[in-house]
Amino acid sequence: xxxxxxxxxxxxxxxxxxxxxxxxxxxxxxxxxxxxxxxxxxxxxxxxxxxxxxxxxxxxxxxxxxxxxxxxxxxxxxxxxxxxxxxxxxxxxxxxxxxxxxxxxxxxxxxxxxxxxxxxxxxxxxxxxxxxxxxxxxxxxxxxxxxxxxxxxxxxxxxxxxxxxxxxxxxxxxxxxxxxxxxxxxxxxxxxxxxxxxxxxxxxxxxxxxxxxxxxxxxxxxxxxxxxxxxxxxxxxxxxxxxxxxxxxxxxxxxxxxxxxxxxxxxxxxxxxxxxxxxxxxxxxxxxxxxxxxxxxxxxxxxxxxxx
Numbered sequence: 544x545x546x547x548x549x550x551x552x553x554x555x556x557x558x559x560x561x562x563x564x565x566x567x568x569x570x571x572x573x574x575x576x577x578x579x580x581x582x583x584x585x586x587x588x589x590x591x592x593x594x595x596x597x598x599x600x601x602x603x604x605x606x607x608x609x610x611x612x613x614x615x616x617x618x619x620x621x622x623x624x625x626x627x628x629x630x631x632x633x634x635x636x637x638x639x640x641x642x643x644x645x646x647x648x649x650x651x652x653x654x655x656x657x658x659x660x661x662x663x664x665x666x667x668x669x670x671x672x673x674x675x676x677x678x679x680x681x682x683x684x685x686x687x688x689x690x691x692x693x694x695x696x697x698x699x700x701x702x703x704x705x706x707x708x709x710x711x712x713x714x715x716x717x718x719x720x721x722x723x724x725x726x727x728x729x730x731x732x733x734x735x736x737x738x739x740x741x742x743x744x745x746x747x748x749x750x751x752x753x754x755x756x757x758x759x760x761x762x763x764x765x766x767x768x769x770x771x772x773x774x775x776x777x778x779x780x781x782x783x784x785x786x787x788x789x790x791x792x793x794x795x796x797x798x799x800x801x802x803x804x805x806x807x808x809x810x811x812x813x814x815x816x817x818x819x820x821x822x823x824x825x826x827x828x829x830x831x832x833x834x835x836x837x838x839x840x841x842x843x844x845x846x847x848x849x850x851x
Contacts, residue, residue: 544625546617549595549635549653557631558659560591565666567596569614570623571727572706573666573699580696581664582628590661594624595633604637613758614708614727616734619815633658646677650685662692669695701726718763718821730770730817733759733798737809749838751784751799752809754816761796766822768845769800772815779805782838782845783816786825803842803851820848 547553553560563581567574578594585592598617602609615623621632635641635653644652649672654660663682671677677685679695686693698705706726714722715731724730735754752771764786771779783800800816822844828834 544621544629545631546621547593547631547633549633549657550641551657553633553658557591557593559661560593560630560658561585561588561662561664562593562595562633562654562658562660563629563664564595564654564671565669566600567594567620567624568600569708569711569727570620570627571708571711572701573696575627575728576699577664577666577696578624578627578629580694581662584662584664584694585630586628588661591630592628593631593633593658593660594627594629595635595658596620597635597637599637601637601642604639604642610761611756611758612712612760614711614731614760616758619732619734643673646672646681647685648672649677650682650689655689655691660691662686662694664694664696667695667697712760715760715762715818718765718824720762720767720818720821724819730819731762732772732815732817734813734815735798736811736813739810749801749835749842751801752814752816754798754800754814756785756796756798762818763821763824765824766841766845767818768820768822768848770817770819770849771800771802772817773809774813779803780846780849780851781805782822782842783818784825785818788825801838801842803846820845822848 561581561584563578565574565577582592617634624632654663665679667679669679683693711723711726720730733754735757737752738755762785767783767785769781769783771781779802781800781802783798785798787794787796798816822841828837
């Protein structure tokens with residue numbers, strides 16, 4: 544799957560496509576409906592199917608001090624878009640230049656001049672242009688002027704409430720990994736490169752693969768049943784501590800998965816750790832023996848959850 548710069552001319556073989564347009568952070572059920580509609584229309588018309596996203600998130604541009612809140616990286620989104628049937632991902636760099644474009648200029652300069660689109664699909668609440676001056680009605684009117692058709696997809700609801708990234712973030716912050724997975728259609732997953740730590744886990748029989756949380760949302764700190772996907776495609780089951788490790792000093796925020804029945808070396812390798820279920824909050828232990836006993840119990844519970 545190709546990744547394209549939204550500020551450059553599109554390659555000829557992808558011109559005249561149908562583009563799903565939105566931020567799509569998380570790529571939850573609602574986002575999947577928008578992209579699915581774009582892919583279906585593209586296939587029906589024999590056109591390329593594109594998904595356009597924004598990076599960094601507009602919130603990060605306008606409020607740079609906002610605490611981390613992302614649900615997916617660009618690499619994760621690219622893989623998810625490909626699995627949904629898209630031919631390419633278009634990344635609009637959200638900077639001062641993009642933020643200053645009027646709704647009409649965004650359509651004329653980015654969608655028409657750069658992407659040469661034949662159609663666009665958005666969610667019903669999509670806004671764009673300086674000061675969010677454009678909405679789906681604006682997009683439809685501009686499409687008529689520039690020769691493309693704009694479609695909208697209504698909200699997807701579960702339990703009578705729209706599925707949204709905000710709803711998923713709230714679930715994760717309270718430790719409800721299963722609810723987040725229900726809305727995402729998969730567990731929330733954190734990708735990163737395994738880094739060297741202080742290797743305490745190795746000395747007590749529980750070697751961990753340490754990941755920095757980066758720009759991801761911080762779910763509730765605690766112990767989780769997890770799976771880990773390695774670069775070679777293998778999927779491992781395990782238990783992980785997410786938090787600041789209160790039993791050790793100095794405090795250091797990490798995601799530390801321990802994978803069952805695995806003895807390989809993962810330092811420097813990319814992995815993706817999915818939070819399947821929340822087991823308990825972080826706790827401070829008086830000594831290593833008490834910590835080890837609790838870790839044994841945590842791993843037994845994680846094994847039961849993961850059926851391994």
